[in-house]
Amino acid sequence: MNKWIRGTNAVVLSLAVIGIFIVLTIFLNSTKSLQVDLTQNKKFTLSDQTVNTLKSLDKDVHIISLTSDQTDPYINRQVVDLVQEYKKRNSKITFDEYDLVKQPAVAKQYDADPAGTLVVESGTQKKSIFYSDMFLPGQQQGEYKFSGEEKLTQALVNLNSKVKTKVYFLSGHNEIPLNQMNLWKTGLENANYEVADLNLLREGKIPDDAQTLFIIGPQNDISDKEADLIKTYLNGNGKLYLSLGFDPDMATKWKNIDTIMTAYGIKDQHAVAIEPKQSKLFDPLTIIPEYGTHDITKKLADYNLLTMMNLAVSLNADQPVADYPVTSILKTTAQAYGETDLKQLATNGRTSKDASDINGPLNLGYVVQTKDNKPKAVVLGGSTLFVDQFIQQQGNRDFALNTVGWLQEQKDQVTIRPREGDAVQQALITGGQANMIFYGTVLLFPLLFLIVGGTVWWRRRKG
Incomplete structure (x- = not known):
């Protein structure tokens, strides 16, 4: 009788424990917001x-x-x-x-x-x-x-934002075409920008809905009439994103482009930045600029994301315009120099520093504000970083989108620090070791527990 009672109690207790686990599992599964993140980097904890x-x-x-x-x-x-x-x-x-x-x-x-x-x-x-x-x-x-x-x-x-910002990319002067900047274009569209091509010779004016005019990598100068249209646009509420290209004759060919920059106190030095000892991974024409202190570059610097430029033209703003304060956001190291013999550079691709070259550090990018501290323009000395082939390298894409976001005063930018992740650990084992692990975990250990449990059960039954 006592054995029957003890057996019944054991069964009831086992069923109760199983029932508690089932109820607890159902409860925890239904409570979606209740969880404990025990991972080292809190990978499941949302900000x-x-x-x-x-x-x-x-x-x-x-x-x-x-x-x-x-x-x-x-x-x-x-x-x-x-x-x-x-x-x-x-x-x-x-x-x-x-x-x-x-x-x-x-x-x-x-x-x-x-x-x-x-x-x-x-x-x-x-x-x-x-x-x-x-x-x-x-x-x-x-x-x-x-x-x-x-x-x-x-x-x-x-997705929640209903505001669309219309921006136009100027064409007709051998700029980098939009179909070679698909990744940047897609990134802008994902951020609620409407991107369109603009040929002033065909349109005859800058559209009224243009929030920003982009001039990316022009090889030829803008005509006098086009320059007048752009100046009128910028004298109002228009904003400019100018990223220079490269031409050996830029000193004589880019009169109107230079004039547009001069209105903001920025001067094209007509020299290509050379960084002789910066990195063994790239040639001296590939520049990894140092960041200036600015909202555009803060996250990039914090995350140690580098921006890369090629054939970058050096800029200077030593004669500021009172109504348009400028801030340098990209510059070279002091070891760099600006090569002024552009025809030699274009002919044989080789260069060496001489007395006519410009000493570093060189400025490669400026942002311009109005006297009311409102964003007005972004002026960069290079444009190859926007091409699909290069924009995914390091911080190029983030830099490209950050500059546009600053220029358009985006207030809904999300800032969440990335989570650190350890390197994936890989264990290299032989076929024999793999079989040993399989048989040990799938057969040996379960069989051992079965033998120990059976022995304990048999002894208690006999006792």
Whole structure:
């Protein structure tokens, strides 16, 4: 009788424990906001800025992960985990994953990078985030910084914004065409800019809705009539984004371009920056500028993201204009110099410093404000960083978007510090070691527990 009672109590107790675990599991699963992040870098803890954005999100949002066999599984896992955290916080977010290889029909609908792309869409609005933009190099070899939360939250903020900013890219002077700056153009469109081409010879004027006029990498000068139109536009509320190209005869050819810069106290020194000893990875014509103190470059400096320029023209602002204070945001080291013999440089690609060259440090980029401290212009000495081939290197894309955001006084910029990530640890083992691990964990250990448990049960039954 006592044995029967003890057996019954054991069964009831076991069922009670199992029931408690089931009820607790259901409760925890239903309580989506209750979680404890025990990871070292708090990878599942969302910032207050993200939480507030998700609370204010009142529209249906569909997030799509597009990957292929070129996508790193470890990287994809982190992105997917991040999106799942967003989904837990707001029921209006839905999430789907597609393989670009297995589902080519889906791939045709989106401009996706085979290394991984996250698409955020709501109604007719669509934002694309490349996986490569979410992972930044860390301080040590193999380490990384994950900025996925900042990128994804910014995309949600942009979806909520109903304001569109119209910007025009000037053409007709051998500027870099928009179809060679697709990544920058896509980034601007994702940030709620409407991007259009503008040929003044055809249009005859700068459109009334132009918030900013972009002149990117011109090889030829602007005509006198075009210069008059641009000056009239800038004398009003118009804003300028001027990024110089390269021409061996720029000193004699760029009269009107130089005049536009002179209105803000900025002078083209007609010299190409040479950095002889900066990096063994690049030739002396590739410059990695040092950042000036400014909102545009603060995050780039904090995250140790470098901007790279090639064939950069040196600028100077030693005669400031009172109504337009300027700030240098990019400059070379003191070891650099400005090569003034541009024809020799263009002919044989070689150069050496002589008495006619300009001593460093050289200024390669300025921002211009009005006397009321309102953004007016961005003037850069180089434009190759905007081309698709180079814009994904280091901080080029962030710098390109940051300068436009500052110029347009964007107030809804998301700032979330990237999470530090350790290098992925890989264990190299032989086939025999792999078999030993498999048989030990799948067969040996379970069998050992079974034998020990059976022995204890048998002894108690006999006792």
